[in-house]
Amino acid sequence: PSMMVANIDHMLICTAYFPQMEPSLIDRYLITAESMHINATIIHNKIDLPVENEHIEQDNYFLQTYEECGYKRFEVSMKEKKGLTSLINHLNTIERLPYYTSYIDTPMCLLIGASGVGKSATVNTLMKLYSNNYHENDNILEQEINKHGRGIHTTTHSQAYHLNKLSNQLNIIDTPGIGNFYIPSDITVADLQHYYPEFDQYRMNCKYKNCQHEKKIQLKLCGIQQASERYLIDPRRYHSYTIELEALKDRQ
Numbered sequence: 141p142s143m144m145v146a147n148i149d150h151m152l153i154c155t156a157y158f159p160q161m162e163p164s165l166i167d168r169y170l171i172t173a174e175s176m177h178i179n180a181t182i183i184h185n186k187i188d189l190p191v192e193n194e195h196i197e198q199d200n201y202f203l204q205t206y207e208e209c210g211y212k213r214f215e216v217s218m219k220e221k222k223g224l225t226s227l228i229n230h231l232n233t234i235e236r237l238p239y240y241t242s243y244i245d246t247p248m249c250l251l252i253g254a255s256g257v258g259k260s261a262t263v264n265t266l267m268k269l270y271s272n273n274y275h276e277n278d279n280i281l282e283q284e285i286n287k288h289g290r291g292i293h294t295t296t297h298s299q300a301y302h303l304n305k306l307s308n309q310l311n312i313i314d315t316p317g318i319g320n321f322y323i324p325s326d327i328t329v330a331d332l333q334h335y336y337p338e339f340d341q342y343r344m345n346c347k348y349k350n351c352q353h354e355k356k357i358q359l360k361l362c363g364i365q366q367a368s369e370r371y372l373i374d375p376r377r378y379h380s381y382t383i384e385l386e387a388l389k390d391r392q
Contacts, residue, residue, distance in 0.1 A: 152180075153170070153180055156185045156189075159256045172323055174337070175327050209337055245309075251314050271302060273301075301313075328392070329352065329392065
């Protein structure tokens with residue numbers, strides 16, 4: 141699937157060390173947010189778990205890369221309520237986009253992420269602490285993780301939750317865990333490069349204005365490739381771009 145809801149003001153991307161992080165999936169979430177002209181925040185959950193995962197260092201590198209691209213990141217444990225103060229202060233700054241206020245006055249946030257990363261636990265914790273509408277019998281099923289790293293109890297439909305104790309009366313829309321997520325079909329080949337914000341300062345170094353920054357282009361002609369070669373742009377992110385570019389070409 142691609143996007144499941146409309147008229148949202150902010151995207152909250154939930155990640156965790158386990159199940160293993162999928163940066164290509166996070167990239168597609170971020171492309172979608174950029175194409176909708178909304179900000180995105182990464183909530184990295186489950187920091188209470190023992191640091192035994194062999195992918196920890198790699199995952200931290202991915203998270204740092206996103207931060208360097210301008211995306212805010214918050215490390216939390218919903219189970220132990222760690223890191224919530226900074227996250228809540230950030231959530232309180234989110235505003236309703238002016239062209240949506242005729243529908244609903246309070247901000248709408250989409251909570252999205254792979255199955256098993258703790259989206260339902262996030263909603264449970266935030267509702268319990270910051271909503272007058274929370275009752276114990278409304279508790280959302282918290283996910284157990286099976287041996288393959290996937291959620292056993294899985295949210296099957298999108299539902300909005302109102303955090304009416306926050307100053308901005310934020311709404312959070314919890315979505316089903318998504319693995320096969322595709323970027324919106326109306327994104328064109330020419331558009332895609334504009335949804336990788338780290339490309340902006342290097343695009344002017346391309347020899348041709350219509351450069352699509354494909355790997356088959358000579359290195360000396362493409363400012364984005366040059367920046368990737370010099371690690372000014374993360375090579376994994378550049379590789380991600382070329383994969384999404386080819387997928388768009390196949391679709392269009």
